[in-house]
Amino acid sequence: MRLWHEELLSRLPRQQLLGQHRECCALRGNGWGKPHSTVNYVFLYSPYKLFQYHMEVMHEMKKRGYKPAEEWETPFYRGKSCEAYKEIEVIQQTSPIYPEHDEQYKKECLANLLSKGIEMDSF
Structure with missing residues (x-):
């Protein structure tokens, strides 16, 4: 489980983007509050932040022609x-959505992708 740095979403390969959607769905559902070392930080915040992040993922999916279920577009679902x-608890969106998604985290995500054979230019 990993939430990719949001600046990487538009450049993720298909498999990682669709996997990110599945991760968000799982975390928003019965996975909420279940510990996992790479995503524990999401539980420190309102579930609305995860909804905001998931909306970014779904926005990118739609740009690529995918059609995620509309039910996910409500924060209550x-x-x-x-x-x-x-x-x-509705909260204003920040940038980044999660403060943990800083430059160091972006480097960790890029290294993780590289370990999977996915090379991205740094930015």
Whole structure:
């Protein structure tokens, strides 16, 4: 599990972008609050931040012609097997969405992609 640095979303290969959508769906659903070392920081914030991040992922998917389920475009939705939120703390979007997604994190993500044979120019 990993949430890629949001500046990388537009350049992720298809497999990683679609995988990121699945990760977001899992985390927004029954995966919320289940510890995993690379994503534990998301649980420090309102689930609305994860919704904001997921919207960025889905925006990129749509730009590439994919059609993610519209249900995910509401912050209350948590998937078919998870009860929707009745209320959620709405917070203003920041840039980056998660403060943990700093320059060092971006370098870690680029190194992770390189280890998978995916080379991206630094930016």
